[in-house]
Amino acid sequence: MNLKDLLSPFYVWQRAFEKPYTSIRPIQERPGAAAYRGFHINISEECIGCGTCHKICQNDAIDMVRVETYEGRSGDSGLRPRFDYGRCCWCALCVDMCPAGSLRMSNEYTWITSDPTEFHFTAGVEHTTWQDNPLGYHRAEGYHLYPPKRIEMEMLPPEVSVQSFDEVVAGYSEPQALLEADRCIECGICVATCPAHMDVPDYIRSIRDRDYEKGLQLMYRTNPFPATCGRICTRRCESVCPVGIQGEAIAIRWLKRFIVDQIQPQDYARILADQTGNSGHRVAIIGAGPGGLSAAYYLRKQGHAVTVFEAQASAGGMLRYGVPSYRLPDADLDKDINYIVSLGVDIRYNTRIGKDIRFEQLLQDFDALFLSTGLSVPSSMRIHGEEHPRVLSGLQVLADVASGRDPGVGQKVAVIGGGNVAMDAARVSRRLGAEVTILYRRRIADMPADTEEIHESQEEGCHIVTQAIPVEIIAASSPQQVSIKWGEAEMVQDPKGGRPRPVLQEDRMHVETYDCIISAIGQGSDLEFLSKEIQDQLAIEWGKFAPGEYQHTSLQKVFVGGDVANRTADAISAIEDGHHAARGIDRFLNPDARTHTDQEVN
Amino acid sequence: MNSVDEILDYAIDQEQQAADFYADLAGRAEKAGMKEILLDFAAEEQSHKQRLLAVKAGDHKLTPEQQVLDLKISDYLVEVGASANISYQDALIVAMKRERAAFQLYSDMAAKVPEGHLKEVLQGLAKEEAKHKLFFESEYDDRVLRDN
Ligand SMILES: Cc1cc2nc3c(=O)[nH]c(=O)nc-3n(C[C@H](O)[C@H](O)[C@H](O)COP(=O)(O)OP(=O)(O)OC[C@H]3O[C@@H](n4cnc5c(N)ncnc54)[C@H](O)[C@@H]3O)c2cc1C
Ligand code: SF4
Ligand code: SF4
Numbered sequence: 001m002n003l004k005d006l007l008s009p010f011y012v013w014q015r016a017f018e019k020p021y022t023s024i025r026p027i028q029e030r031p032g033a034a035a036y037r038g039f040h041i042n043i044s045e046e047c048i049g050c051g052t053c054h055k056i057c058q059n060d061a062i063d064m065v066r067v068e069t070y071e072g073r074s075g076d077s078g079l080r081p082r083f084d085y086g087r088c089c090w091c092a093l094c095v096d097m098c099p100a101g102s103l104r105m106s107n108e109y110t111w112i113t114s115d116p117t118e119f120h121f122t123a124g125v126e127h128t129t130w131q132d133n134p135l136g137y138h139r140a141e142g143y144h145l146y147p148p149k150r151i152e153m154e155m156l157p158p159e160v161s162v163q164s165f166d167e168v169v170a171g172y173s174e175p176q177a178l179l180e181a182d183r184c185i186e187c188g189i190c191v192a193t194c195p196a197h198m199d200v201p202d203y204i205r206s207i208r209d210r211d212y213e214k215g216l217q218l219m220y221r222t223n224p225f226p227a228t229c230g231r232i233c234t235r236r237c238e239s240v241c242p243v244g245i246q247g248e249a250i251a252i253r254w255l256k257r258f259i260v261d262q263i264q265p266q267d268y269a270r271i272l273a274d275q276t277g278n279s280g281h282r283v284a285i286i287g288a289g290p291g292g293l294s295a296a297y298y299l300r301k302q303g304h305a306v307t308v309f310e311a312q313a314s315a316g317g318m319l320r321y322g323v324p325s326y327r328l329p330d331a332d333l334d335k336d337i338n339y340i341v342s343l344g345v346d347i348r349y350n351t352r353i354g355k356d357i358r359f360e361q362l363l364q365d366f367d368a369l370f371l372s373t374g375l376s377v378p379s380s381m382r383i384h385g386e387e388h389p390r391v392l393s394g395l396q397v398l399a400d401v402a403s404g405r406d407p408g409v410g411q412k413v414a415v416i417g418g419g420n421v422a423m424d425a426a427r428v429s430r431r432l433g434a435e436v437t438i439l440y441r442r443r444i445a446d447m448p449a450d451t452e453e454i455h456e457s458q459e460e461g462c463h464i465v466t467q468a469i470p471v472e473i474i475a476a477s478s479p480q481q482v483s484i485k486w487g488e489a490e491m492v493q494d495p496k497g498g499r500p501r502p503v504l505q506e507d508r509m510h511v512e513t514y515d516c517i518i519s520a521i522g523q524g525s526d527l528e529f530l531s532k533e534i535q536d537q538l539a540i541e542w543g544k545f546a547p548g549e550y551q552h553t554s555l556q557k558v559f560v561g562g563d564v565a566n567r568t569a570d571a572i573s574a575i576e577d578g579h580h581a582a583r584g585i586d587r588f589l590n591p592d593a594r595t596h597t598d599q600e601v602n
Numbered sequence: 603m604n605s606v607d608e609i610l611d612y613a614i615d616q617e618q619q620a621a622d623f624y625a626d627l628a629g630r631a632e633k634a635g636m637k638e639i640l641l642d643f644a645a646e647e648q649s650h651k652q653r654l655l656a657v658k659a660g661d662h663k664l665t666p667e668q669q670v671l672d673l674k675i676s677d678y679l680v681e682v683g684a685s686a687n688i689s690y691q692d693a694l695i696v697a698m699k700r701e702r703a704a705f706q707l708y709s710d711m712a713a714k715v716p717e718g719h720l721k722e723v724l725q726g727l728a729k730e731e732a733k734h735k736l737f738f739e740s741e742y743d744d745r746v747l748r749d750n
Pocket of ligand 2: 046047048051081098101
């Protein structure tokens with residue numbers, strides 16, 4: 001240490017006797033120019049706490065702080081930016097970048113206080129005199145620091161897509177994927193919303209780095225069905241992506257698909273390098289759908305021996321027998337499934353528990369059980385005449401098509417319902433050459449099906465009649481046909497709040513005749529494989545299991561998940577349930593292990 | 603039955619019978635989770651009975667003039683049996699149909715009596731039943747027709 005360093009603390013004393021460095025307050029206030037970059041204004045209700053302002057700030061002038069009011073809001077981190085005017089250089093990068101458009105600047109620049117620690121404030125949360133100031137710097141209308149529109153996805157034109165069961169979506173090319181990946185602002189809001197908490201910003205970054213192997217590794221940490229989810233995921237992440245507030249959300253699903261499409265199946269083992277030891281424990285899984293197989297994958301990585309019992313001849317559950325190949329080709333589903341099976345998962349096909357093997361037998365033979373049996377019983381409309389042979393179930397039509405059988409829908413089809421099954425049954429019928437009308441009791445905006453699917457079904461020529469309530473099925477003059485009586489509905493506000501309800505207008509009834517009516521109004525569980533005694537011991541509400549922590553039930557060895565145990569009934573939730581249950585089963589089997597971190601399971 | 607008290611006693615007895623009906627069905631219910639649901643239905647009927655007892659005691663007034671939304675869901679559904687193996691959907695259909703029948707009974711009776719207090723009470727009871735029907739029909743709309 002030299003002498004200068006030693007003495008430097010004392011130099012500061014010289015300053016004690018100098019005139020202070022403060023500006024003289026002008027006698028007359030001098031307002032900043034109309035577009036001056038003064039103190040920040042944030043509309044807290046519009047801000048979603050994405051932290052992009054914090055990330056882009058080159059002076060570390062923004063900290064994200066927790067604000068209770070906003071905690072727990074969907075698509076909101078519950079954080080808000082706190083500005084440090086000892087650091088801010090008024091560049092306005094934060095304003096230009098803010099995807100919510102909630103942040104701007106006032107034209108005020110004087111803030112007089114004797115307490116230097118005061119030059120911090122959480123804009124829009126702490127009171128300031130300039131919060132309502134309309135002047136100051138705003139991002140120019142239409143200007144964005146990143147491209148607001150997503151890279152368009154190439155698709156088969158509808159007149160071609162209805163000719164075959166070929167995949168409709170082409171997938172991004174590398175240049176397209178790079179451009180789309182480049183729009184991600186890496187805020188991570190999506191991670192919290194994704195049921196499986198996939199590491200979205202990092203796998204998107206792997207595209208920018210052209211390191212697709214890394215991307216695959218990141219995805220498998222939380223989801224062993226990326227080829228599938230890259231095609232048919234319900235993409236809750238995209239619904240909260242802040243880029244979508246003023247533009248179009250990042251095409252997260254298509255980017256996931258892009259990564260998987262770059263990697264050949266034979267390279268998976270080398271890239272993922274999954275280790276499977278031998279714990280000595282045996283786990284039985286009922287159902288080879290995404291829930292069951294996700295659990296199988298993570299359980300194998302924990303070293304447990306896994307046997308899956310599946311009633312059908314192939315694995316995949318509703319992804320195989322429900323979702324048609326024009327949305328999810330078999331080869332892509334198989335890419336996911338084959339890798340899971342390659343880790344030594346033993347699948348016993350054509351084996352229905354409750355019929356071929358008793359459930360109690362599994363309880364005896366295995367150390368733990370995971371049930372992911374899905375929803376396979378089509379709901380009934382309970383209207384007169386429903387048992388007519390020309391009333392088909394949507395699930396059956398789709399299962400027939402998936403198995404290469406002709407469901408015999410005829411030339412003129414009515415589909416009842418507004419969910420995924422209804423849209424798929426309608427689009428499949430179009431591909432089989434039928435003219436299709438979809439009858440739905442509410443409005444398009446109320447349809448539970450994905451908006452893209454609704455749009456694509458319309459493009460492909462399905463005619464959607466909304467606010468149409470079926471009231472009766474009537475025999476037609478030919479046994480090959482069937483008539484339906486339906487009435488128009490008015491949407492009426494529920495006096496207790498909640499979504500508007502359709503009310504039948506009895507003076508506006510219609511009767512139409514079709515070659516078949518496909519009923520696709522929902523599906524329920526089949527728990528007949530469990531004896532009454534077992535059912536009584538499991539918490540079952542509205543026909544679904546209601547598991548506790550780690551998908552555990554009150555039956556010691558039994559864990560449950562997937563459609564039969566969650567409210568969301570989509571693939572990604574089933575996948576997460578399987579992963580979560582695998583963690584729970586590992587804890588259950590190794591109660592004495594010191595730690596059960598996610599890392600162990602991954 | 604021509605005095606107001608007689609009518610109210612009848613209505614109160616009907617609610618009790620409905621509560622007993624669901625409680626009995628709950629005792630026999632085979633499907634998992636149905637026991638609790640049917641006991642909830644029984645409790646709902648008990649609360650209707652309490653309301654009518656309060657009306658009889660003069661602590662509460664019926665509101666014959668009130669408009670009640672009619673979703674008309676039960677009107678077009680098939681009759682289903684109340685077996686031990688009843689599903690949630692069918693239990694709701696049974697409940698909606700029972701409330702609808704009661705609504706119709708009081709409405710028909712009200713139409714037959716001359717203007718006056720008795721008519722108002724009958725109309726008030728019909729509105730009560732319409733509200734109960736709306737309760738079960740809303741439940742059906744929310745749970746059974748959730749995806750539809
Ligand atoms: C037509 C259709 C379209 C869909 N579209 C989408 C979509 O676009 N995006 C999305 O995310 N989700 C979609 N879904 C939902 C998705 O398919 C399900 O959420 C998912 O498959 C649920 O997985 P799971 O493992 O819980 O059950 P399932 O996939 O239903 O698998 C259950 C498995 O258990 C087997 N099983 C049942 N009982 C027994 C028994 N007793 N013994 C042995 N085996 C048994 C069944 O045969 C089946 O293979 C769609 C569903 C359908 C029907
Ligand atoms: S960038 Fe905008 S939306 Fe995101 S935290 Fe900052 S102010 Fe809020
Ligand atoms: S995809 Fe959207 S939500 Fe996710 S990190 Fe990127 S910008 Fe944020």
